[in-house]
Amino acid sequence: MYFQINPKNNTPLYEQLIHQVKEMYAKGLLKPNEKLPSVRELSSQMVINPNTVSKAYQELERQGVITTVRGKGTFVSEELIQSHTPQQEENLKQSFKQVIIDSYYAGFSKQELLRWFNDVYEEMEGENDES
Amino acid sequence: MYFQINPKNNTPLYEQLIHQVKEMYAKGLLKPNEKLPSVRELSSQMVINPNTVSKAYQELERQGVITTVRGKGTFVSEELIQSHTPQQEENLKQSFKQVIIDSYYAGFSKQELLRWFNDVYEEMEGENDES
Amino acid sequence: MYFQINPKNNTPLYEQLIHQVKEMYAKGLLKPNEKLPSVRELSSQMVINPNTVSKAYQELERQGVITTVRGKGTFVSEELIQSHTPQQEENLKQSFKQVIIDSYYAGFSKQELLRWFNDVYEEMEGENDES
Amino acid sequence: MYFQINPKNNTPLYEQLIHQVKEMYAKGLLKPNEKLPSVRELSSQMVINPNTVSKAYQELERQGVITTVRGKGTFVSEELIQSHTPQQEENLKQSFKQVIIDSYYAGFSKQELLRWFNDVYEEMEGENDES
DNA sequence: GTGGTCTAGACCACA
DNA sequence: GTGGTCTAGACCACC
CATH class of the missing domain: 1.10.287 (Helix Hairpins)
Incomplete structure (x- = not known):
C-alpha cells in the first residue's frame, strides 16, 4: 500500500498527504528513522506539484512527525512528542x-x-x- | 444561551451555523416545527452578513433539517430523514x-x-x- | 516608517518580513487588533510575490502574532502568548x-x-x- | 569534549563547524599555533563529508582564524585581526x-x-x- | 474584497 | 542528489 490521494476531495492535497503519513505512522507502516521518498520522487509518483509535497513535509516537520536533513532527505522522527494545548x-x-x-x-x-x-x-x- | 460563532476559527461561518443548528436539534434544544429566527433577525443578532445566514439555511433545508414556508418563515422539520449514500x-x-x-x-x-x-x-x- | 526589505540579504524575504512585523509589534508600532495590509496590497507595495507575503503571514499566525479572518483580512493578535519549549x-x-x-x-x-x-x-x- | 555537530539542526554543517572552532578559540580551548586535525581525520571522526570540513576550514582561513601551511597542516593563527566593515x-x-x-x-x-x-x-x- | 491552494518553472545552497 | 525559496499566474471559497 502506498500514498494515494483523491483530487475530487475538498480537503487540500497537502493535507491529505499529511493525513496519509500520520496514519501510516500510527499504523506502524512507517518506522522511526525510516526514509521517506524525496520531494521530487513523491511528487512525480503522485502526479502533483513538488511544492505541494514540500508544503506537506514542512508541516509534518513542524508537528514533529518527520525530520528533514539538508541534502540528505526527510526521515520519520525517532519518537514523537505527544503533547497538546x-x-x-x-x-x-x-x-x-x-x-x-x-x-x-x-x-x-x-x-x-x-x-x-x-x-x-x-x-x-x-x-x-x-x- | 443561543447561537454563537467564532470568526477566528478556520471553519467557515456558515458551516459553524449549520453545525450549531444540527447540534441543538440533536440535543433537543430545538423541537420539531419550532420557528427559527429570520435571516435578517439572526444576521443582525450575530453581526454577520445576511448572505452567510442565508447560505446556512439553504444548506440545512437541502439536508432536510429545516423547512422554509414562503411568507411564514423557517421551521425545524417535523422529522428528519436519516439516510446516506x-x-x-x-x-x-x-x-x-x-x-x-x-x-x-x-x-x-x-x-x-x-x-x-x-x-x-x-x-x-x-x-x-x-x- | 514602513515595511522594507533588503533583497541582497541572505535571509529569505519571507523571514525578513516576519522579523519586521515582530519588531514593529515589539516596539509598539503595531497595536493589538490593528489591521495589517492585505497580501496583495503589501506584495505590490514591496514589489514581491503575493505568495511570499502569504507565507510570512501564515508563519506569523502559527506563532500567534497575527490572526487571519477569512474574507476580512489579517489582524494583530489581541495578546500574544509568551511561551517556549x-x-x-x-x-x-x-x-x-x-x-x-x-x-x-x-x-x-x-x-x-x-x-x-x-x-x-x-x-x-x-x-x-x-x- | 571535542567537536560535535547536530545534523538535524537547520544551520549548515560547515557553519556549525566554523562556530565550534571560533567558540573554542574564544574560550581558550584552542591556543594560538595549535595544530588542528586534518580534513580527512576530522571528517572521518565526525562522520561527515570531507568537502564539508574543507569548506569550513577555507572560510575560517578567510576570516584569519586559522592558517594552513602546505604539507604541514592547519594551525590556529598566532593572533587574530579584529576588524570589520x-x-x-x-x-x-x-x-x-x-x-x-x-x-x-x-x-x-x-x-x-x-x-x-x-x-x-x-x-x-x-x-x-x-x- | 479577502486569504488559500495549486501549478509550472526557475535558481540556489548544502552534502 | 537533497530540500528551500521565489516568481508568475491561475482558480476557488468565503464574506
Whole structure:
C-alpha cells in the first residue's frame, strides 16, 4: 500500500498527504528513522506539484512527525512528542462531537460508530504489535 | 444561551451555523416545527452578513433539517430523514478515523476518547428523553 | 516608517518580513487588533510575490502574532502568548552566544554590545510607554 | 569534549563547524599555533563529508582564524585581526536585535538575557585568564 | 474584497 | 542528489 490521494476531495492535497503519513505512522507502516521518498520522487509518483509535497513535509516537520536533513532527505522522527494545548484539546473535542452528530444525521447508530472506533484502534495496535 | 460563532476559527461561518443548528436539534434544544429566527433577525443578532445566514439555511433545508414556508418563515422539520449514500458513509468513516489519529498524536488515550464519545451521546440522549 | 526589505540579504524575504512585523509589534508600532495590509496590497507595495507575503503571514499566525479572518483580512493578535519549549530556549541561548562570539571576532567590546543591548530595549519600552 | 555537530539542526554543517572552532578559540580551548586535525581525520571522526570540513576550514582561513601551511597542516593563527566593515557592523547589530526580539516573544525578560550575556563572557574571560 | 491552494518553472545552497 | 525559496499566474471559497 502506498500514498494515494483523491483530487475530487475538498480537503487540500497537502493535507491529505499529511493525513496519509500520520496514519501510516500510527499504523506502524512507517518506522522511526525510516526514509521517506524525496520531494521530487513523491511528487512525480503522485502526479502533483513538488511544492505541494514540500508544503506537506514542512508541516509534518513542524508537528514533529518527520525530520528533514539538508541534502540528505526527510526521515520519520525517532519518537514523537505527544503533547497538546488546552486550545487543541477543545478543537479536537469539537471535531469529535461534530463527526458524531453528522453520523447521527446520516442514520448511523451509536453501536455502528463504536465499531468504527474499535476498527481504527485495531488497525493501529495490530500493526504496532508485530514490531 | 443561543447561537454563537467564532470568526477566528478556520471553519467557515456558515458551516459553524449549520453545525450549531444540527447540534441543538440533536440535543433537543430545538423541537420539531419550532420557528427559527429570520435571516435578517439572526444576521443582525450575530453581526454577520445576511448572505452567510442565508447560505446556512439553504444548506440545512437541502439536508432536510429545516423547512422554509414562503411568507411564514423557517421551521425545524417535523422529522428528519436519516439516510446516506455509500460515498457519505466512506467520508464519515474517513473523518472519524482522522479525528482519532489526530487525537492520538495529541497524546489522548483510547479511554479518553471513549469518554468524549459517551459524553456526546449522553448530551443527546438526555435531552431527547424528556420529549 | 514602513515595511522594507533588503533583497541582497541572505535571509529569505519571507523571514525578513516576519522579523519586521515582530519588531514593529515589539516596539509598539503595531497595536493589538490593528489591521495589517492585505497580501496583495503589501506584495505590490514591496514589489514581491503575493505568495511570499502569504507565507510570512501564515508563519506569523502559527506563532500567534497575527490572526487571519477569512474574507476580512489579517489582524494583530489581541495578546500574544509568551511561551517556549526547553528546545527553543536552548536554541535561543545558542544564537545569542553565537552573535556575541561573532561580534567579539569583529572587534567589538563587551561594553559596545551592552550598549546595543540597551538600545534595543529602549526602543521597545519607549514606544510601549506612550500607549 | 571535542567537536560535535547536530545534523538535524537547520544551520549548515560547515557553519556549525566554523562556530565550534571560533567558540573554542574564544574560550581558550584552542591556543594560538595549535595544530588542528586534518580534513580527512576530522571528517572521518565526525562522520561527515570531507568537502564539508574543507569548506569550513577555507572560510575560517578567510576570516584569519586559522592558517594552513602546505604539507604541514592547519594551525590556529598566532593572533587574530579584529576588524570589520560598516556593513558587517550593521549586520551584527541586526542579528543581535533579532535574537533579543525572538527571546522577548519566547517570554524571556531583559534580566534573563543579561544573565545569558554575562555567562558567555565569563566563559570566554575565564579561560583566557590562564593563558 | 479577502486569504488559500495549486501549478509550472526557475535558481540556489548544502552534502 | 537533497530540500528551500521565489516568481508568475491561475482558480476557488468565503464574506
